Structures are given as structure tokens and as C-alpha cells.
Amino acid sequence: MSFVIRAATASDLQHLYEMAKRTGGGFTNLPPDRKALGTKLGRSAAAFDRTEEAVGDDLFVFVLENTETGEVRGTCQIFSAVGLKWPFYSYRIGALTQHSEELGRTFRADILNLSTDLEGASEVGGLFLHPGERAGGLGLLIARSRYLFMRAHRSRFADRTLAELRGVIDEAGGSPFWDGVAGRFFGMNFQDADEFNAKFGNQFIADLMPKHPVYIAMLSDHARSVIGVPHPSGRAAMRMLEEEGFAWENYIDIFDGGPTMTVRTDQIHSIREAKDAQVIAISDELGEHRRGEKRLLATGKLAGFRTAYGWTEPSGDGIAIDRQSARALGVEPGQSVTHVARW
Known part of the structure; x- marks a missing residue:
């Protein structure tokens, strides 16, 4: 699915x-x-x-x-x-501290400030x-x-x-x-x-x-x-x-x-950990119980932006991704994707 x-x-x-x-x-x-x-x-x-x-x-x-x-x-x-x-x-939760010399006590009141x-x-x-x-x-x-x-x-x-x-x-x-x-x-x-x-x-x-x-x-x-x-x-x-x-x-x-x-x-x-890479290949050998790492993939701009999980592995100067995620994202070899590790 x-x-x-x-x-x-x-x-x-x-x-x-x-x-x-x-x-x-x-x-x-x-x-x-x-x-x-x-x-x-x-x-x-x-x-x-x-x-x-x-x-x-x-x-x-x-x-x-x-x-x-x-x-x-x-x-x-x-x-x-x-x-x-x-x-x-x-x-915003703040505090007001007040001191009484007569009582010899310091009071701290927590306050909600709009x-x-x-x-x-x-x-x-x-x-x-x-x-x-x-x-x-x-x-x-x-x-x-x-x-x-x-x-x-x-x-x-x-x-x-x-x-x-x-x-x-x-x-x-x-x-x-x-x-x-x-x-x-x-x-x-x-x-x-x-x-x-x-x-x-x-x-x-x-x-x-x-x-x-x-x-x-x-x-x-x-x-x-x-x-x-x-x-x-x-x-x-x-x-x-x-x-x-x-x-x-x-x-x-x-x-x-x-x-x-x-x-x-x-x-x-x-945002800090994501990387961009060119899709070098779309492979039927990647997937669960096969090989590769499952990562978050994203591609496109504005209304064309799409994100999905996908199976990846390094390939030359870019990455290979599985066919199902490529289809979900509408990605073909030569296009760029953003990828980040899945927790």
C-alpha cells in the first residue's frame, strides 16, 4: 500500500x-x-x-x-x-518575585501575560x-x-x-x-x-x-x-x-x-538533515525484504510538491529509488529528489 x-x-x-x-x-x-x-x-x-x-x-x-x-x-x-x-x-508564563523585610520572606508568583x-x-x-x-x-x-x-x-x-x-x-x-x-x-x-x-x-x-x-x-x-x-x-x-x-x-x-x-x-x-540527489535509476530490487534504506522522499514545487516513503540506495553520483515510490512521486531518472532518513 x-x-x-x-x-x-x-x-x-x-x-x-x-x-x-x-x-x-x-x-x-x-x-x-x-x-x-x-x-x-x-x-x-x-x-x-x-x-x-x-x-x-x-x-x-x-x-x-x-x-x-x-x-x-x-x-x-x-x-x-x-x-x-x-x-x-x-x-506567556512569567514570574513576579517580591520580598517582605517585616516577614523575612520572599514570594514568587507565577503569572500569565497576554x-x-x-x-x-x-x-x-x-x-x-x-x-x-x-x-x-x-x-x-x-x-x-x-x-x-x-x-x-x-x-x-x-x-x-x-x-x-x-x-x-x-x-x-x-x-x-x-x-x-x-x-x-x-x-x-x-x-x-x-x-x-x-x-x-x-x-x-x-x-x-x-x-x-x-x-x-x-x-x-x-x-x-x-x-x-x-x-x-x-x-x-x-x-x-x-x-x-x-x-x-x-x-x-x-x-x-x-x-x-x-x-x-x-x-x-x-530541514537540517535533508539532502538533494539526482535519481540515477528506478529499481525493482529495492523494497521491504529486498534491499535498500527506507527514507522520506520529496519532489516538486508548490502545487506540484509531493512526499512519500521510498526505498533508496546510493548509485553513482546520485541514488536509486524503488518503482512504487517513483510512481507515487511522478519521478523519472534524471530528476532530483530531496531525501532524509526515516526515524
Whole structure:
């Protein structure tokens, strides 16, 4: 069975909608709303069509396709720069230390500060893999394809990249963090706020969110306990981000308190370690239980970009690849591919 990552098109709307209904809430980049998803696909098409080699307000949407059946089984997104259209808000966890001579004691208070520090950074997000395909390294294929696309179009992305992980959501679909902080000021529950943000952006946060610091000690135990904690389904994603070089630097999502991970773009493992090579041969002798090394392969630009797993071996001044991956990528001898080791 062969899978390929490719640019999403308008014909993928129904596939994306079906996947969005499976996310379980708190998944802002993949809302279960046809109009919002259609808008995303339109914006993505414009981004793939834009040829200027500079950072812009681009959104790129990709899908994971089973090349044998044509079914779409996963998706991911890249934002070239956040905060260009409206402010990009995070909470930054800071501290205030005070000393009392009379008591002879020093007090340290942890504080949530509303911040736009991460404006201008690129963002990877919107990753979803169909539950029936969560094996065989397909999650890694989707995640790492984004970095290979960024490498292939480096001038269109910022020097810093972030990833927001979904925070803890309870069984009723609510957020303990939202209930303990922002929900007190907005008069709306988490589900409504999350849906509104997914459809219309978070400018309403700028309009209504109080700008003064929030003392963490004043929050409920439940709200405090989920600060910087990823949703259970996101722990594997957090580990993958850490493998790529992302780190948590005390930024959290303003809605659910989930961790926001950051990294210098050029230090992303898949970008730093990837190499370009000419395809010298396409071999039927490469593959599982045969010979060769299984690696991530990528080729093409913009809407023609594709990524897949493939079996490779050195060949002269380039590499040989297996026939199945060559077919999935649309690659022939003489063309160039980007390749990086599979973890």
C-alpha cells in the first residue's frame, strides 16, 4: 500500500469535512464547517499559485492520499507567517518575585501575560490522521512533509516556527483552562469560543480579553493543572516535535492552555538533515525484504510538491529509488529528489 502527501484541492472538501468531524473539538485549524474549510482551500490554492519568493500571509493545506484507492486519509497545514492579518495571541508564563523585610520572606508568583511575541513566526498545524491509518509511520510522514516543503521554499517562511498543541478537553467537550480564565470575561463556553475562532479568527480576543496579568495562584486547581499540558491524543505529536528540535518556552494557547512549541526554522531536524540527489535509476530490487534504506522522499514545487516513503540506495553520483515510490512521486531518472532518513 502506497501513500503520498500532495497539495489539497477544492475536490478534497468532503474528505476534509469528514475528518474534521472526527477531531473531537479544540482543533481550530480543522473546523467541522464546510464554509470555513472551503475558505481554507481557496486560500491554500492562492498560496500555491503565488510565485513571489518572499514571506506572505500564506496558508498551505496538504492531504495524505492512498495512491491505490484515491482515498484521502490525513491532512496537515503550514501558515507562512502568523499575526499578519490580526494579532496572534498567546499567554506567556512569567514570574513576579517580591520580598517582605517585616516577614523575612520572599514570594514568587507565577503569572500569565497576554503576549504577541510570536507574531511573524511560521506555524505548522492542522495535522490529522484517520484513526484507521495510525500505523506504519504515516503520522511522521504527514508531519515531516511540512518541513520538507518549507525547505524547498525556504524564502517563503520565517526564521522561527511554532506549533500549537491542543490542550486538555474534558469528556463534555469543555476546557478547564477556558472555564478558569477567559470564559469568565466572554460569557460564552469553550465550544462556542473555539468554533467562533475557527471560523472568524481571534480578533474578539483583542476586543474583550483583559490586558492585565493573570495570577496563576488565583485559578482553580483544575485550571492550574492543565496549563502547558497537551491533550492525551497530542502526546505523540509533542514527542515528534521534540525530535525535530521544538521546545516549550512557556507559551500556551489562550483558549485551552495547551503548550505552544517553538524552534529556529533552520534548526528543524528534517530541514537540517535533508539532502538533494539526482535519481540515477528506478529499481525493482529495492523494497521491504529486498534491499535498500527506507527514507522520506520529496519532489516538486508548490502545487506540484509531493512526499512519500521510498526505498533508496546510493548509485553513482546520485541514488536509486524503488518503482512504487517513483510512481507515487511522478519521478523519472534524471530528476532530483530531496531525501532524509526515516526515524
